[in-house]
Amino acid sequence: MKRINLSSFYLLLVFWLYLFSSSSPAYSVPAQRLDDAQLAELIQTRMVEAKAPALAVSIVVDGKVKRFNYGSPDLQQPGENTVNTAYEIGSMSKAFTGLAIQILNEQGKLSLKDDIHQYLPHLNLLYQGKPAKLDIEDFLYHTSGLPFSTLAFLEIPSSKTVEQQLQNLNLQFKPKSHYFYASANYDVLGAVIEKVTGQSYHDAIATLITQPFGMSATVAVSGEETIANKATGYKIRFGYPVPIEAPIASNHVPSAYIHSTLADMEKWLDRLLDPTKLDPTLRRAIERSWQGNTRVPVNNNNSILYASGWLIEQRQGTYINHGGQNPNYSSCIALRPDQQIGIVALANISSNIILELCSDIDSYLHNQPYSDEVRDLFLFMDFIFSVLTAITMIIVVLVGLFIVLRIRNYRQQNNKLSLNWLDWGIVLLVPLIIAGIIYVSPGLGLGINWHFIALWLPSTLLIFITAIIFLVTLLTLNCRIKKKISHNKKGSK
Known part of the structure; x- marks a missing residue:
């Protein structure tokens, strides 16, 4: 009986040692x-x-x-x-x-x-x-x-x-x-x-x-x-x-x-x-x-x-x-x-x-x-914002050239072009509205602010947003110039 108990003890000991070593492996x-x-x-x-x-x-x-x-x-x-x-x-x-x-x-x-x-x-x-x-x-x-x-x-x-x-x-x-x-x-x-x-x-x-x-x-x-x-x-x-x-x-x-x-x-x-x-x-x-x-x-x-x-x-x-x-x-x-x-x-x-x-x-x-x-998240975001900024600035240059050519062609026909205070007010107001929407949007969605965004995210995001606002300003200016030219042409008839 003692031999059986002793054998059982050793088997139990071996089992626990195996279980312990399996659950806590030593590397x-x-x-x-x-x-x-x-x-x-x-x-x-x-x-x-x-x-x-x-x-x-x-x-x-x-x-x-x-x-x-x-x-x-x-x-x-x-x-x-x-x-x-x-x-x-x-x-x-x-x-x-x-x-x-x-x-x-x-x-x-x-x-x-x-x-x-x-x-x-x-x-x-x-x-x-x-x-x-x-x-x-x-x-x-x-x-x-x-x-x-x-x-x-x-x-x-x-x-x-x-x-x-x-x-x-x-x-x-x-x-x-x-x-x-x-x-x-x-x-x-x-x-x-x-x-x-x-x-x-x-x-x-x-x-x-x-x-x-x-x-x-x-x-x-x-x-x-x-x-x-x-x-x-x-x-x-x-x-x-x-x-x-x-x-x-x-x-x-x-x-x-x-x-x-x-x-x-x-x-x-x-x-x-x-x-x-x-x-x-x-x-x-x-x-x-x-x-x-x-x-x-x-x-x-x-x-x-x-x-x-x-x-x-x-x-x-x-x-x-x-x-x-x-x-x-x-x-x-x-x-x-x-x-x-x-x-x-x-x-x-x-x-x-x-x-x-x-x-x-x-x-x-x-x-x-x-x-x-x-892959780094901040590097990826910086790359995306850099590409978007480059594309936006190309469009800005093209829109700017288009505005210059439109004004020059119109004036070559001995026409005068001037924008009144309402035109300039709209040119300034539209990008300000866009900027305001951008400014309040983080607080509405995530409860964060632009101080946090500027601190943590790549600064190329802010550069991209600035480029977007500048583009909106030029597009608004182009629309006012186009409308003014169209109005002048109708008046001359």
């Missing part, structure tokens, strides 16, 4: 893959495709660090792109905000179930016209119902608080019922952090995270600081990167405007992959920050969950990641703690190619296929 990455020329070629190819002036990448495998620094932080004053070059990390800032919330949770200073009014009593949000009940968790997991349109005004520097900017806003769905990514959620959390700590967000992040992590070059800016060694940010215009300065709104820093360097992001990766170097409170907070919201997943099959500023995916094991994209910077980060793999990329141009770079590198390390070529 080892050969160290030499970090040194493959193909990996460097992949990173350089993505840089060229994104037309990024500078790109900094760091890959950590079992403590071994491989860096790739390409390009120049400033095309006007070429210089070396070093590990100390600073970049805006975009929505990767959310991981810092989320971790700060979890640290305060561990310290017993707040609970994720706390009503948001406990900390922000004047944050009145409405659902179907009635006050909505929300807790910290709703903002942490993007289940609050805040709409995308909030980004349009939170990115504008303002003297108002987040509470004032979101006052009496209508939510797009009942809290906790859906997942919808809206950066405003983490701006609200930033205000909570300030309330609980009694510090500015800048100082709170330094106290709670960057100082314990040893990240001296990582700064939650307030919009006033000058960041040392900061790479110039670029946007695409007519197929080429051009430098732009995007405003930094202090209320939006918790979502998108932390600045960091490759050297500091390596420390971030190191502490996250090996939290034993941190105190127990930080270790527990990191663990909590990677616990995804299973009640409201990102996708329908529950394969992607949102955690505290992180996306948690099941992809050959647990894949923790997030991207960051500002109007003139983009970045990505990916972690596999069970495999001791960390990847981070920083670039000084807005491109979804950079957002996908960490995923491509992860696929390469695991000998999995990745796209040979990735």
Whole structure:
């Protein structure tokens, strides 16, 4: 009987070991893959495709660090792109905000179930016209119902608080019922952090995270600081990167405007992959920050969950990641703690190619296929608007020549042509009406404004719209001239 029980025990043990190994496969990455020329070629190819002036990448495998620094932080004053070059990390800032919330949770200073009014009593949000009940968790997991349109005004520097900017806003769905990514959620959390700590967000992040992590070059800016060694940010215009300065709104820093360097992001990766170097409170907070919201997943099959500023995916094991994209910077980060793999990329141009770079590198390390070529949305839009602008300007030139020839031919017949105040009023009024319709249309459809469009979309869109308005002006002028000539001819008869 004992022999049978012992045999059964061993069979059960083998079964559980098999089940565990099947559900949590271990993937080892050969160290030499970090040194493959193909990996460097992949990173350089993505840089060229994104037309990024500078790109900094760091890959950590079992403590071994491989860096790739390409390009120049400033095309006007070429210089070396070093590990100390600073970049805006975009929505990767959310991981810092989320971790700060979890640290305060561990310290017993707040609970994720706390009503948001406990900390922000004047944050009145409405659902179907009635006050909505929300807790910290709703903002942490993007289940609050805040709409995308909030980004349009939170990115504008303002003297108002987040509470004032979101006052009496209508939510797009009942809290906790859906997942919808809206950066405003983490701006609200930033205000909570300030309330609980009694510090500015800048100082709170330094106290709670960057100082314990040893990240001296990582700064939650307030919009006033000058960041040392900061790479110039670029946007695409007519197929080429051009430098732009995007405003930094202090209320939006918790979502998108932390600045960091490759050297500091390596420390971030190191502490996250090996939290034993941190105190127990930080270790527990990191663990909590990677616990995804299973009640409201990102996708329908529950394969992607949102955690505290992180996306948690099941992809050959647990894949923790997030991207960051500002109007003139983009970045990505990916972690596999069970495999001791960390990847981070920083670039000084807005491109979804950079957002996908960490995923491509992860696929390469695991000998999995990745796209040979990735198309960038902003480059595509820039190309479309560039072509449309060129076509419009050709038509403008043709219409202009036609107007000149029409006037010259009419005057060669010893006729005089002059437009009265009504004609000129119509010539000016029609394009103004068209411009007005264009101006209000984004607000009617999406709840956004032209400040947001000008900030994010390729500037070729604005050039195209200007060309269209100019064309409408010429077409209206041509119609008035044609009508005037026709009227004069009838009068002479």
